[in-house]
Amino acid sequence: PDRRMFTPLMTASQNGDTLMMRMLINAGANLYAFNNEGIDALGTATRAGMKDAVSFLLKNGKIWDYSSPDTKNPAEIAEEYGHKELIQILASHGLSTEKAFRLEGFSFSAGGMFTTHYLMLSGSVALIEPRKKTGLVLGYAFNPFNWRLLVEEQDVIYQYRVNSSVFHAGVFKEFPLRSKAGKGKFSFTTSLSGAYRFYSDYEGTRRSPEGRFCIMPSANFNWNWQYFGLSTGVTYLKTPFYKVMPLWFGVSGSVTLFGDYARSAGKKIRLYNYE
Numbered sequence: 001p002d003r004r005m006f007t008p009l010m011t012a013s014q015n016g017d018t019l020m021m022r023m024l025i026n027a028g029a030n031l032y033a034f035n036n037e038g039i040d041a042l043g044t045a046t047r048a049g050m051k052d053a054v055s056f057l058l059k060n061g062k063i064w065d066y067s068s069p070d071t072k073n074p075a076e077i078a079e080e081y082g083h084k085e086l087i088q089i090l091a092s093h094g095l096s097t098e099k100a101f102r103l104e105g106f107s108f109s110a111g112g113m114f115t116t117h118y119l120m121l122s123g124s125v126a127l128i129e130p131r132k133k134t135g136l137v138l139g140y141a142f143n144p145f146n147w148r149l150l151v152e153e154q155d156v157i158y159q160y161r162v163n164s165s166v167f168h169a170g171v172f173k174e175f176p177l178r179s180k181a182g183k184g185k186f187s188f189t190t191s192l193s194g195a196y197r198f199y200s201d202y203e204g205t206r207r208s209p210e211g212r213f214c215i216m217p218s219a220n221f222n223w224n225w226q227y228f229g230l231s232t233g234v235t236y237l238k239t240p241f242y243k244v245m246p247l248w249f250g251v252s253g254s255v256t257l258f259g260d261y262a263r264s265a266g267k268k269i270r271l272y273n274y275e
Contacts, residue, residue: 005035013041013057016050021057031061038071040064046074046090049083058093066095073097079131082176082185103127103135104258111252113141113235116245117149120164122252126172130258133174137191141166146203150242157242160202162209166237168195168216184225191218195237209240220250229254 009029012020021041025031034040042064045053054074066073075095078086090096105128112121124139142165151158170193177186198211220233231252238246 004037005033007033007035007041009033009041010035010039010044013045013050013053014048016045016048016053018052018056021053025060031057032063032065034071038068039077040071040074043072043074043077046077046083046086047081049081049086051085051089054086054089058089064093064095076131082178097131102131103129105130105135105256106258107229107254107256109229109231109252109254111231111250113248113250115248116243118147118164118239118241118244119143120166120248122250128256128258133176133187135172136169137172137193138169139167139193141168146200149244151202151209151240152242160205162202163200164197164239165199166195166197166216168193170194170216174222184223187222187224189220189222189231189233191220192216193218197237197239214238218250224254224256227256229256 007029009021009024009031010033012024031041039047042054042057042061045057064074065071073095075087075090075097078084078090079097105126107126107128108124109126110121110123112119114120120141120143122139122141124137126135126137128135143163146161146163148159148161151160170191172189172191175188175190177188193216195214195216196211197214199209201208214237216235216237218233218235220231222229222231231250231254233250235248235250236246237248
């Protein structure tokens with residue numbers, strides 16, 4: 001094995017090379033060895049989506065044990081990477097994910113959202129259940145500038161400078177779209193939050209728009225690679241300002257940490273041609 005304890009059998013499993021896997025096992029390779037990330041040959045094959053290699057290992061191994069907190073269950077890896085067919089194969093051999101709901105992930109994101117005549121900076125934190133791909137989100141959006149906006153009052157349109165802020169909290173659900181080891185994953189996320197809008201006084205007056213509770217749905221397309229991610233999408237947020245559309249477009253970047261991270265960078269293989 002290398003310094004990460006990545007064995008030749010893990011490499012062959014990652015590549016789906018069942019012929020090499022057979023040769024290594026016949027030579028005494030340990031099916032149940034774990035690397036430094038707590039992943040074994042079955043886990044590396046699962047991570048790479050190698051169905052034939054997974055089936056081969058399950059046929060040749062009978063004592064898979066992932067009871068230690070330092071090891072990663074291949075069923076959780078299959079679920080994290082969206083390999084639905086492998087989830088079923090592993091389950092048929094007694095390997096399945098835990099059903100308990102555990103918020104083990106933490107994510108922080110920052111970005112901005114804009115609509116006609118207006119924009120706001122935004123930030124949020126989320127607690128994530130990585131197996132069920134759902135969780136809780138808490139966020140804040142604000143306009144850092146004294147923005148000039150139109151307000152319609154009694155059929156008369158006035159122009160004021162005003163700042164806006166929004167607190168929101170809710171739930172979200174992620175739907176994997178495509179995942180490929182080493183190249184990140186694409187997903188679609190929907191969320192539904194309760195939000196409270198509040199505003200500064202109109203500049204030069206002692207009046208301000210009325211603060212109000214509202215429902216704030218959103219939908220986003222995401223790309224994640226290891227701990228980092230990018231997101232773009234739309235949010236529905238109505239304001240009292242004239243000609244400011246309630247549909248906001250947003251972009252953000254995020255950092256995500258997991259207490260029991262099921263992802264692995266895998267083993268990079270270099271092939272040389274000496275001809």
